[in-house]
Amino acid sequence: MDFNLSDDRRMLSETLSRFLGDKYSIEKRHECAASDDGFSRDMWNEFAELGIVGALFSEENGGFGGGGEDINVVFEQLGRALVVEPFLPTLLAGSLISELGSDAQKEMLEGVISGEKLIAFAHGEPGSRYEIERVTAKAEKAGDGWQLNGNKSVVLGGGAADTLIISARTSGDEDSANGISLFVVDAGAAGLDVRSFGTVDGYPAAEIAMRNVSGELLGNEGEAFEAIEKAYGRATLAVCAEAMGAMDVAKDFTVEYMHQRKQFGVEIGKFQVLQHRMADVLIELEQMRSSIINASGHMNDDRVIRERMVSSAKHLAGRIGRQVAEEAIQIHGGNGMTWEYAVSHYAKRIIMIDHLFGDTDHHLERYISIGA
Amino acid sequence: MDINYNSEEIVFRDEVRAFFAEKLSPRLSNKVKFGKRLAKADMEEWQKELNDRGWLAPNWPKEWGGAEWSAVQNHIFDEERWAANAPQIMPFGLGMLAPVLIKFGSEEQKSHYLPRMLDGTDWWCQGYSEPGAGSDLASLRTKAERDGDHYIVNGQKTWTTLGHFADWIFCLVRTSNEGKRQQGISFLMIDMNSPGIEVRPIILLDGEHEVNEVFFDNVKVPVENLVGEENMGWTYAKYLLTHERTNTANIGSSLAALASMKEIASRQMKNGKPLSQDPYFAARIAKVEIDLRAMQTTNLRVLVDADSGAAPGPESSMLKVKGTIIRQEINDLARRALGPYALPFSSEAMDEGYNDEPIGPDYANPIASEYFNNRKLSIFAGSNEIQRNIISKTKLGL
Numbered sequence: 001m002d003f004n005l006s007d008d009r010r011m012l013s014e015t016l017s018r019f020l021g022d023k024y025s026i027e028k029r030h031e032c033a034a035s036d037d038g039f040s041r042d043m044w045n046e047f048a049e050l051g052i053v054g055a056l057f058s059e060e061n062g063g064f065g066g067g068g069e070d071i072n073v074v075f076e077q078l079g080r081a082l083v084v085e086p087f088l089p090t091l092l093a094g095s096l097i098s099e100l101g102s103d104a105q106k107e108m109l110e111g112v113i114s115g116e117k118l119i120a121f122a123h124g125e126p127g128s129r130y131e132i133e134r135v136t137a138k139a140e141k142a143g144d145g146w147q148l149n150g151n152k153s154v155v156l157g158g159g160a161a162d163t164l165i166i167s168a169r170t171s172g173d174e175d176s177a178n179g180i181s182l183f184v185v186d187a188g189a190a191g192l193d194v195r196s197f198g199t200v201d202g203y204p205a206a207e208i209a210m211r212n213v214s215g216e217l218l219g220n221e222g223e224a225f226e227a228i229e230k231a232y233g234r235a236t237l238a239v240c241a242e243a244m245g246a247m248d249v250a251k252d253f254t255v256e257y258m259h260q261r262k263q264f265g266v267e268i269g270k271f272q273v274l275q276h277r278m279a280d281v282l283i284e285l286e287q288m289r290s291s292i293i294n295a296s297g298h299m300n301d302d303r304v305i306r307e308r309m310v311s312s313a314k315h316l317a318g319r320i321g322r323q324v325a326e327e328a329i330q331i332h333g334g335n336g337m338t339w340e341y342a343v344s345h346y347a348k349r350i351i352m353i354d355h356l357f358g359d360t361d362h363h364l365e366r367y368i369s370i371g372a
Numbered sequence: 373m374d375i376n377y378n379s380e381e382i383v384f385r386d387e388v389r390a391f392f393a394e395k396l397s398p399r400l401s402n403k404v405k406f407g408k409r410l411a412k413a414d415m416e417e418w419q420k421e422l423n424d425r426g427w428l429a430p431n432w433p434k435e436w437g438g439a440e441w442s443a444v445q446n447h448i449f450d451e452e453r454w455a456a457n458a459p460q461i462m463p464f465g466l467g468m469l470a471p472v473l474i475k476f477g478s479e480e481q482k483s484h485y486l487p488r489m490l491d492g493t494d495w496w497c498q499g500y501s502e503p504g505a506g507s508d509l510a511s512l513r514t515k516a517e518r519d520g521d522h523y524i525v526n527g528q529k530t531w532t533t534l535g536h537f538a539d540w541i542f543c544l545v546r547t548s549n550e551g552k553r554q555q556g557i558s559f560l561m562i563d564m565n566s567p568g569i570e571v572r573p574i575i576l577l578d579g580e581h582e583v584n585e586v587f588f589d590n591v592k593v594p595v596e597n598l599v600g601e602e603n604m605g606w607t608y609a610k611y612l613l614t615h616e617r618t619n620t621a622n623i624g625s626s627l628a629a630l631a632s633m634k635e636i637a638s639r640q641m642k643n644g645k646p647l648s649q650d651p652y653f654a655a656r657i658a659k660v661e662i663d664l665r666a667m668q669t670t671n672l673r674v675l676v677d678a679d680s681g682a683a684p685g686p687e688s689s690m691l692k693v694k695g696t697i698i699r700q701e702i703n704d705l706a707r708r709a710l711g712p713y714a715l716p717f718s719s720e721a722m723d724e725g726y727n728d729e730p731i732g733p734d735y736a737n738p739i740a741s742e743y744f745n746n747r748k749l750s751i752f753a754g755s756n757e758i759q760r761n762i763i764s765k766t767k768l769g770l
């Protein structure tokens with residue numbers, strides 16, 4: 001057994017960490033989040049040049065990574081700096097194109113990895129909550145191609161994407177895993193209505209309405225579920241790692257604050273009740289890290305073990321995330337409630353990650369239902 | 373023992389309900405219900421309705437325009453006002469300063485300031501906390517030095533809720549450095565329009581301007597604005613704290629929030645069924661509801677004691693701790709209930725005139741933001757850690 005990162009991954013982690021340290025202060029982050037796109041295209045290009053986008057893709061698809069550990073390493077660093085650029089949508093849509101795309105379709109990955117082309121995956125719907133099988137948007141054959149109708153909700157990175165991968169039902173009941181298909185849709189397609197908005201923690205997303213939108217099939221008709229589940233698994237691992245990075249920083253801020261802040265003539269870090277609570281935070285963060293290692297280590301294994309480990313990690317990210325975020329604010333007192341103190345933004349991201357790809361309850365239930 | 377309201381209390385409750393039904397405009401209650409920003413004018417409008425009915429300062433003595441309600445009546449009113457989605461009455465003047473003036477102020481102060489609170493002439497804010505003095509309030513350093521007929525005030529207050537709306541601020545200031553720290557503190561009323569005062573906004577994590585920093589640079593305050601005796605401010609502040617904690621359990625707020633959270637859970641669908649029927653979520657709701665029902669009775673037990681003359685001591689600390697935990701848990705469930713639709717947030721959608729189609733369900737926009745904002749409940753009015761210190765010291769003798 002060896003729990004150390006390989007040299008390549010350690011270098012990736014250090015490169016990204018150094019880059020973010022130089023270029024991505026919290027002020028810069030707020031500036032990116034507040035811009036029209038909700039992120040910075042310049043920053044995105046720099047990330048791509050540095051090879052960080054490519055780290056999410058396998059060599060055969062033009063990248064130089066793409067495994068569970070790559071995702072883990074990259075997203076932990078992104079979480080440490082609260083990066084708002086569209087890594088998550090790129091990972092989601094990119095996984096699907098890599099898995100299912102024809103050679104012609106895969107050609108677009110080059111532009112994705114170089115940063116020129118933005119992609120996103122539109123899957124969730126107004127009534128689907130966290131169920132990945134529930135798809136009511138419909139696609140019907142029209143001439144050589146397909147026409148899509150329906151609504152997609154909270155599409156991460158949906159506003160800026162040049163190309164969208166959109167799921168739609170081509171057969172089966174609305175909550176059936178069978179009969180879901182994927183389509184490549186141009187962002188400028190007629191009948192596609194994209195309404196952009198920001199999330200409460202500062203990330204860009206969009207609501208999408210489709211009226212007779214033409215799309216090109218990605219993968220086999222009606223058989224997309226397995227690939228969607230896998231892509232969601234990778235994205236779920238990614239946000240767990242992101243939460244890990246954000247939680248670690250929130251913990252460090254809090255401990256530092258406990259040294260600085262004095263009340264009653266002593267550092268508040270001298271109060272035993274606060275010491276114990278941060279000791280608990282530390283214990284839980286180690287648990288979180290271990291469950292992420294489990295999930296990334298099983299990323300390429302059979303469905304049951306892979307998905308159970310993914311759900312374990314996400315269940316913990318929700319539960320531990322709440323504890324860490326709430327303690328961080330509480331121990332900062334009034335300052336933890338302010339926009340000015342970065343810790344509040346970390347707390348918001350940590351909490352809102354519970355709302356991506358299934359919350360703590362969803363993944364507990366899923367862990368049980370997938371079975372041993 | 374009788375765990376029900378008696379007949380007079382029921383008559384009173386019905387009277388309150390009827391009043392809300394008649395006088396609270398749908399415009400205002402909708403703003404409260406949908407988490408829209410309240411303007412100062414909205415609060416003034418509602419205060420006027422209450423004042424016309426004689427219910428704006430229900431705890432004051434009748435001679436000053438109060439209603440002398442019992443603690444149980446107050447509790448009933450609070451439950452009903454939350455259920456009706458009425459705006460909150462800002463407590464700083466009416467609920468905090470007034471009891472201190474009534475007990476310790478001069479006749480001139482009472483007859484000048486109390487009517488102006490009722491008719492809305494003066495808005496008050498509370499200037500206790502300082503950057504270096506939060507939980508350890510007695511370490512405050514803003515100083516007031518006597519110079520003839522005036523005090524000259526220098527220093528800084530912070531976290532001043534709605535200070536940007538206020539005409540006046542009541543402050544704890546240091547007038548002496550002799551003896552124990554608590555002994556050199558005085559209670560001073562300061563006109564916010566005085567030269568030398570500067571108010572700067574503090575933006576909270578939800579992006580809202582709710583609190584402020586207030587700076588004092590050689591601010592001249594007439595000595596008549598001292599409340600009670602010099603260097604006795606700490607005693608008055610402690611007296612005020614017992615009043616600040618009357619609604620400390622947040623019962624009315626929690627009941628209303630629970631009802632609205634359950635409503636959300638019944639409308640959100642999970643696996644083709646309402647979320648409220650999902651065993652995991654139903655268990656979460658049931659747990660908080662069980663806590664809240666018990667808390668309601670714990671609260672009433674303390675209030676009924678208070679009505680028979682027992683001053684609430686560490687009991688109010690117990691109410692504060694458990695009451696805020698419950699309130700925050702309900703916020704947490706509401707954001708959970710929304711699933712992915714907890715994510716979208718639009719600040720403009722909180723403005724009254726905003727008419728764009730909402731993103732997601734029309735009740736979704738403020739929910740996550742309220743969860744974050746209500747983290748304040750366990751920090752202010754004596755943090756929950758400080759309350760537990762009080763409980764273990766005074767109740768357990770530890």
Ligand SMILES: Cc1cc2nc3c(=O)[nH]c(=O)nc-3n(C[C@H](O)[C@H](O)[C@H](O)COP(=O)(O)OP(=O)(O)OC[C@H]3O[C@@H](n4cnc5c(N)ncnc54)[C@H](O)[C@@H]3O)c2cc1C
Nearest residue numbers: 271330331333334498500501506507531533748752755757
């Ligand atoms: C939204 C908001 C509105 C407010 N409005 C007002 C207002 O209108 N007027 C006003 O005067 N003040 C107001 N306050 C200030 C509030 O009263 C203080 O924030 C509070 O007293 C805590 O002080 P602090 O923020 O300095 O935290 P600190 O006192 O620095 O506390 C930091 C942490 O240490 C813990 N801690 C401190 N001492 C101990 C101890 N002995 N044992 C264990 N733990 C301890 C605290 O519980 C907290 O978790 C407001 C605060 C907020 C957040």
